[in-house]
Amino acid sequence: MTMAAVRKDDMPASGDWKLYQMIKDNVTTLDAAGRYGIAVNRRGMCRCPFHKDKNPSMKIDKRFHCFGCQADGDVISFTSRLFGLTRKGAALKLAADFDLRIDSRRLRIVPTPHLPISEEEKIERCAAHYFRELCNYRLLLVNWREVYAPQNPGDIFDPRFVEAMHMLPVVENELDILWSGDLQSKKAVIDEIRQRKEKEVISMDGTVTVPVYYQDGSYARDHKELELFRSSHMENINCKKAIEAAIARDFDGIRLRKTAADEVLDTYGAERVSLVLAATVQTKSWDGRFSQQNKDWAFSVRMPDNRPDMDYDRRDAYAVTSHPAVLDGFINLARREIQERSKVSVRDALSHTPANTPKPSLKKDGIER
Numbered sequence: 220m221t222m223a224a225v226r227k228d229d230m231p232a233s234g235d236w237k238l239y240q241m242i243k244d245n246v247t248t249l250d251a252a253g254r255y256g257i258a259v260n261r262r263g264m265c266r267c268p269f270h271k272d273k274n275p276s277m278k279i280d281k282r283f284h285c286f287g288c289q290a291d292g293d294v295i296s297f298t299s300r301l302f303g304l305t306r307k308g309a310a311l312k313l314a315a316d317f318d319l320r321i322d323s324r325r326l327r328i329v330p331t332p333h334l335p336i337s338e339e340e341k342i343e344r345c346a347a348h349y350f351r352e353l354c355n356y357r358l359l360l361v362n363w364r365e366v367y368a369p370q371n372p373g374d375i376f377d378p379r380f381v382e383a384m385h386m387l388p389v390v391e392n393e394l395d396i397l398w399s400g401d402l403q404s405k406k407a408v409i410d411e412i413r414q415r416k417e418k419e420v421i422s423m424d425g426t427v428t429v430p431v432y433y434q435d436g437s438y439a440r441d442h443k444e445l446e447l448f449r450s451s452h453m454e455n456i457n458c459k460k461a462i463e464a465a466i467a468r469d470f471d472g473i474r475l476r477k478t479a480a481d482e483v484l485d486t487y488g489a490e491r492v493s494l495v496l497a498a499t500v501q502t503k504s505w506d507g508r509f510s511q512q513n514k515d516w517a518f519s520v521r522m523p524d525n526r527p528d529m530d531y532d533r534r535d536a537y538a539v540t541s542h543p544a545v546l547d548g549f550i551n552l553a554r555r556e557i558q559e560r561s562k563v564s565v566r567d568a569l570s571h572t573p574a575n576t577p578k579p580s581l582k583k584d585g586i587e588r
């Protein structure tokens with residue numbers, strides 16, 4: 220290509236050229252990809268939006284380059300191709316979306332006051348947001364389908380396995396629509412996801428919030444809550460297994476790593492971890508390897524009802540089987556960590572008083588409603 224050809228096609232008016240330069244100085248292609256809903260992995264690769272790309276073949280940083288279709292350029296050409304805009308249109312869109320204002324006399328970029336966004340743009344942003352969230356959720360479900368599959372014909376289904384079987388086809392369909400559907404169908408999917416989020420037991424980031432069920436089985440049957448009763452019991456067993464795994468992982472033969480209880484607490488929450496540990500000590504209260512303090516604590520923890528005429532003790536199903544001396548140390552760590560966390564959450568609650576948070580306009584997922 221000769222210089223003349225370049226000049227004829229691409230050479231912008233000098234004001235435009237400065238605009239482009241300022242956009243490029245302030246916004247990377249990676250910023251724009253994030254803003255426009257393109258999921259970029261940790262190595263800076265994404266699925267190319269300009270050809271049918273199954274695996275990430277586009278590298279994105281300040282500029283972009285696709286190793287599949289050879290698409291290449293800067294943030295402005297990226298945006299222009301993504302939205303079918305002229306180069307100038309793309310630059311102006313970037314300026315608007317990143318709150319950059321062009322002061323035409325001095326040609327510098329200053330933050331603008333809040334720009335109104337169209338209904339259409341709101342839906343697109345929301346679709347992009349949920350697309351990213353659903354991608355992660357889908358990976359989680361694929362994992363659950365394997366990890367929590369029932370091992371024996373008589374097993375009670377783990378709630379995560381049930382969720383995976385039920386939700387995978389739904390989520391895959393929704394991803395297709397959010398990626399390439401029309402505005403109307405995107406809107407419908409967004410509404411559907413929001414409704415689902417309101418009544419979810421398992422949140423899309425994988426946090427399982429099966430509530431602890433305290434009544435016994437016959438109460439549950441009478442009140443049509445057997446599902447809650449079973450999944451709570453199942454979750455106690457999962458929590459016990461997770462504690463045993465954490466101890467096996469974090470005990471080096473002499474001492475337990477200080478953070479041994481953290482992950483279990485993150486996953487199962489203080490209430491259930493306390494319940495499982497307390498049940499263990501209660502059912503082995505004759506064992507001198509548990510400290511008196513931990514025994515006193517264990518009998519102060521509220522337990523699910525256990526009918527006295529039952530011929531077996533439900534607590535046995537989730538009593539931790541790790542070595543009692545090591546387990547005693549684990550209980551100390553867990554109790555200390557639970558106490559620390561409750562202090563932090565009190566501090567959080569105090570520091571989030573309205574006086575200290577003057578910007579309530581964004582919901583927690585960063586989407587304006």
Ligand SMILES: [Zn+2]
Pocket residue numbers: 267268269270272277285286287288289290
């Ligand atoms: Zn490509």
